[in-house]
Amino acid sequence: MGALRPRAAVVVTGSELLTGAISDRNGPWLARELAALGFEVAHVQLVGDRPDDLARALERADDDGCELVVTSGGLGPTADDLTGEVVARFAGVPLDLDEAMYARIAQILAGFAARTGFGGPALDAANRKQAMVPRGAVALDPVGTAPGLVVPRPGGPLVVVLPGPPRELQGMWPAALASAPVRDLLARVPAAGARSLRYFGLPESEIAATLRAIEAECDLSDVEITTCLRRSELEVDLRPQPGAEAVAEAVHAELAARHARHLVSADGTSTDELLARALRERGWTVATGESCTGGMLAARLVDLAGSSDYVAGGVVAYSNQAKTDLLGVPAEMIATHGAVSPEVARALADGARERFGADVGVGITGVAGPGGGTEAKPVGYVCFCVTTADGQVIARDPRLPGGRTDIRERSTDVGMHLLLRAARGA
Amino acid sequence: MGALRPRAAVVVTGSELLTGAISDRNGPWLARELAALGFEVAHVQLVGDRPDDLARALERADDDGCELVVTSGGLGPTADDLTGEVVARFAGVPLDLDEAMYARIAQILAGFAARTGFGGPALDAANRKQAMVPRGAVALDPVGTAPGLVVPRPGGPLVVVLPGPPRELQGMWPAALASAPVRDLLARVPAAGARSLRYFGLPESEIAATLRAIEAECDLSDVEITTCLRRSELEVDLRPQPGAEAVAEAVHAELAARHARHLVSADGTSTDELLARALRERGWTVATGESCTGGMLAARLVDLAGSSDYVAGGVVAYSNQAKTDLLGVPAEMIATHGAVSPEVARALADGARERFGADVGVGITGVAGPGGGTEAKPVGYVCFCVTTADGQVIARDPRLPGGRTDIRERSTDVGMHLLLRAARGA
Numbered sequence: 001m002g003a004l005r006p007r008a009a010v011v012v013t014g015s016e017l018l019t020g021a022i023s024d025r026n027g028p029w030l031a032r033e034l035a036a037l038g039f040e041v042a043h044v045q046l047v048g049d050r051p052d053d054l055a056r057a058l059e060r061a062d063d064d065g066c067e068l069v070v071t072s073g074g075l076g077p078t079a080d081d082l083t084g085e086v087v088a089r090f091a092g093v094p095l096d097l098d099e100a101m102y103a104r105i106a107q108i109l110a111g112f113a114a115r116t117g118f119g120g121p122a123l124d125a126a127n128r129k130q131a132m133v134p135r136g137a138v139a140l141d142p143v144g145t146a147p148g149l150v151v152p153r154p155g156g157p158l159v160v161v162l163p164g165p166p167r168e169l170q171g172m173w174p175a176a177l178a179s180a181p182v183r184d185l186l187a188r189v190p191a192a193g194a195r196s197l198r199y200f201g202l203p204e205s206e207i208a209a210t211l212r213a214i215e216a217e218c219d220l221s222d223v224e225i226t227t228c229l230r231r232s233e234l235e236v237d238l239r240p241q242p243g244a245e246a247v248a249e250a251v252h253a254e255l256a257a258r259h260a261r262h263l264v265s266a267d268g269t270s271t272d273e274l275l276a277r278a279l280r281e282r283g284w285t286v287a288t289g290e291s292c293t294g295g296m297l298a299a300r301l302v303d304l305a306g307s308s309d310y311v312a313g314g315v316v317a318y319s320n321q322a323k324t325d326l327l328g329v330p331a332e333m334i335a336t337h338g339a340v341s342p343e344v345a346r347a348l349a350d351g352a353r354e355r356f357g358a359d360v361g362v363g364i365t366g367v368a369g370p371g372g373g374t375e376a377k378p379v380g381y382v383c384f385c386v387t388t389a390d391g392q393v394i395a396r397d398p399r400l401p402g403g404r405t406d407i408r409e410r411s412t413d414v415g416m417h418l419l420l421r422a423a424r425g426a
Numbered sequence: 427m428g429a430l431r432p433r434a435a436v437v438v439t440g441s442e443l444l445t446g447a448i449s450d451r452n453g454p455w456l457a458r459e460l461a462a463l464g465f466e467v468a469h470v471q472l473v474g475d476r477p478d479d480l481a482r483a484l485e486r487a488d489d490d491g492c493e494l495v496v497t498s499g500g501l502g503p504t505a506d507d508l509t510g511e512v513v514a515r516f517a518g519v520p521l522d523l524d525e526a527m528y529a530r531i532a533q534i535l536a537g538f539a540a541r542t543g544f545g546g547p548a549l550d551a552a553n554r555k556q557a558m559v560p561r562g563a564v565a566l567d568p569v570g571t572a573p574g575l576v577v578p579r580p581g582g583p584l585v586v587v588l589p590g591p592p593r594e595l596q597g598m599w600p601a602a603l604a605s606a607p608v609r610d611l612l613a614r615v616p617a618a619g620a621r622s623l624r625y626f627g628l629p630e631s632e633i634a635a636t637l638r639a640i641e642a643e644c645d646l647s648d649v650e651i652t653t654c655l656r657r658s659e660l661e662v663d664l665r666p667q668p669g670a671e672a673v674a675e676a677v678h679a680e681l682a683a684r685h686a687r688h689l690v691s692a693d694g695t696s697t698d699e700l701l702a703r704a705l706r707e708r709g710w711t712v713a714t715g716e717s718c719t720g721g722m723l724a725a726r727l728v729d730l731a732g733s734s735d736y737v738a739g740g741v742v743a744y745s746n747q748a749k750t751d752l753l754g755v756p757a758e759m760i761a762t763h764g765a766v767s768p769e770v771a772r773a774l775a776d777g778a779r780e781r782f783g784a785d786v787g788v789g790i791t792g793v794a795g796p797g798g799g800t801e802a803k804p805v806g807y808v809c810f811c812v813t814t815a816d817g818q819v820i821a822r823d824p825r826l827p828g829g830r831t832d833i834r835e836r837s838t839d840v841g842m843h844l845l846l847r848a849a850r851g852a
Binding site: 014015016017018019020021022023024025027028029030031032033035041042043044045046047048049053056057060064076125126165167194196204205208224226227228229230235237239288290292293294295296297298299301302303305306307308311312313314315316317318319321322325326355356357369370371401402403404405406408 | 440441442443444445446447448449450451453454455456457458459461467468469470471472473474475479482483486490502503551552591593620622630631634650652654655656661663665714716718719720721722723724725727728729731732733734737738739740741742743744745747748751752781782783795796797827828829830831832834
């Protein structure tokens with residue numbers, strides 16, 4: 001295994017990543033892109049803005065037989081932004097000022113200065129620094145202000161240098177792929193042939209047992225199989241080596257069949273996308289009545305572009321007063337059953353549906369903690385209800401594990417899955 | 427630089443991280459903890475579940491002079507979970523079945539089987555695998571089902587092996603720090619002495635210019651200074667080498683003074699925490715009227731434990747009908763000025779404040795895109811208004827950069843900052 005696919009590596013720079021000030025978003029994004037192109041991703045390295053550490057990370061990718069290294073970050077205006085210099089040294093070439101790029105950046109910065117009132121010598125120094133290009137490299141047009149680079153190392157990997165801000169990095173990626181050196185490399189990479197399945201409500205050990213059973217009858221050594229719990233969903237990914245595509249397909253079919261009851265998607269479509277599709281097919285609108293999730297479910301429904309077609313709106317009824325005033329939950333019901341109860345969850349769903357004139361409503365009320373738990377209703381106890389204008393009622397009241405954030409995130413997931421169940425009418 | 431602080435490294439395992447299926451949360455968390463303890467974090471390596479790659483990552487941390495390596499993941503029940511084995515080999519010791527740990531895991535799994543109805547041979551195999559401990563290692567009690575490990579390599583780094591689920595990893599961390607081998611190591615680590623500043627509305631190039639001016643008068647080579655844009659805020663971190671604490675303090679004071687107008691916090695307190703504090707001090711409650719952010723601002727306000735003290739609730743008024751029906755925005759106002767207008771933002775703020783009986787209301791309406799933009803109101807145009815019962819009105823209508831997600835996230839940030847300004851009464 002591992003010999004047949006060309007290897008690629010990701011190097012993310014930024015001392016702020018090593019102090020935990022921010023979480024890296026580029027590593028996962030680039031890894032997914034590279035895997036989808038058919039590379040085996042050897043590793044993602046996060047290093048500080050120390051030139052030696054970056055140089056060592058590049059050498060390691062070379063040592064590990066990587067044919068492509070993608071870096072992110074270190075193209076900014078400050079003194080700790082050193083990627084261009086280090087990559088030039090790695091490739092054994094000097095840096096030259098690219099006059100055309102210098103002019104282009106100056107133009108971008110002039111617009112910035114006019115908009116913000118900031119400008120002057122600080123900006124010009126930034127401009128000059130960002131227009132330095134290793135000799136023989138392909139420069140990629142800026143998406144923000146920093147140009148990207150495609151730099152070949154003779155006898156070593158091709159290095160694609162991208163900016164750190166995720167929007168700029170993602171915006172520049174198509175141009176990097178279209179550059180001649182990357183195109184030449186991609187021509188030699190076999191298609192990924194990856195498959196995935198996602199389940200809701202199935203423990204990882206069940207998949208492990210099924211895989212052991214399949215392995216007893218079938219050689220799986222040329223398919224890399226990973227299972228991973230992503231919040232409430234269990235994801236199984238199958239990545240065949242070239243030639244093992246049929247094995248991956250058979251395992252995929254077997255896993256889909258054996259655990260059909262818990263299967264959410266067998267083709268990689270997200271739950272959000274599946275729900276949007278189901279709501280559109282029905283011509284339904286949705287409204288939310290949220291307590292402990294505090295708007296997270298509504299925000300998630302609005303994440304997708306075009307969601308105004310099926311999202312009517314929602315109420316965050318965090319106080320009891322708001323539950324009664326805005327969603328018509330009877331005060332006596334709260335007094336009798338408590339604000340966290342299946343009765344109130346249903347009243348929130350009905351209230352949201354009625355107040356917004358929606359076809360389906362979802363109510364969520366729970367104890368997110370850390371305080372407020374009782375023996376009968378401990379931290380993590382969350383009541384859900386989905387009701388529809390055509391009379392469906394789907395109710396759950398699980399005890400969810402974890403801390404406040406986990407409980408709220410999982411509650412949002414459960415809300416999405418129950419809405420999906422209602423919209424699928426199953 | 428770099429010689430005075432002991433180095434530490436983080437190795438995060440999981441092939442799912444290299445396919446981009448999930449984003450790693452443990453690397454940033456561990457890096458922050460290690461930096462706060464006074465280590466210099468050399469790097470974070472994300473590697474797949476291939477034993478050779480994990481072994482190489484450990485060797486690299488050793489080569490780079492790291493005295494501590496913390497790993498996450500690979501302690502699960504499936505065949506691709508190999509961390510215990512690889513770390514034992516790295517330390518040069520065999521694995522033994524820890525009978526006490528075996529019994530403890532069996533007990534935990536029995537509870538799990540009773541709750542979920544899943545159990546049997548699949549679970550027992552998982553149990554046995556998870557109770558294997560490298561000889562001479564300290565085993566750490568499970569937080570989920572997998573025990574952690576503290577494994578010394580003779581003449582090399584100490585390896586702390588933690589589980590992958592963030593809640594389990596974070597829950598086990600105090601026990602790891604309290605273990606004798608880690609305690610002995612920490613006794614030799616000098617205090618971090620780190621300082622940070624956060625700004626809102628200040629470009630990075632201005633900080634770069636200020637730092638150049640300071641550097642002309644003062645040797646900064648023993649202070650690691652990083653600047654990083656985190657969504658709408660610019661964060662500056664100062665990390666002195668031992669002995670350079672006074673220099674870091676002077677730079678910190680200078681940066682705070684020179685850019686006082688844009689300063690949010692000079693002591694690391696988050697904006698969320700500052701807002702919570704300001705609302706509590708005033709005894710105010712807050713209500714939200716959100717359109718394009720779709721509940722993200724309400725959800726963020728509810729993030730902090732105890733937020734029921736000051737969050738009344740909110741309405742996600744995504745459709746025009748909902749704006750009028752639930753928050754009393756006059757239909758004529760929407761017809762005259764458009765749903766995205768400063769007028770409607772104010773009506774949303776007032777409506778939310780009045781409907782929930784709150785002291786401060788915030789209204790947000792904007793064009794999040796990708797569709798719906800016009801020449802006068804392009805994608806990214808967002809109207810904000812904060813109004814208070816005592817007559818303050820703070821309004822903004824910026825054009826925010828980026829795609830749909832960026833615009834909605836930044837809108838949430840701007841909403842938080844405007845609320846903070848109102849609550850501070852400045």
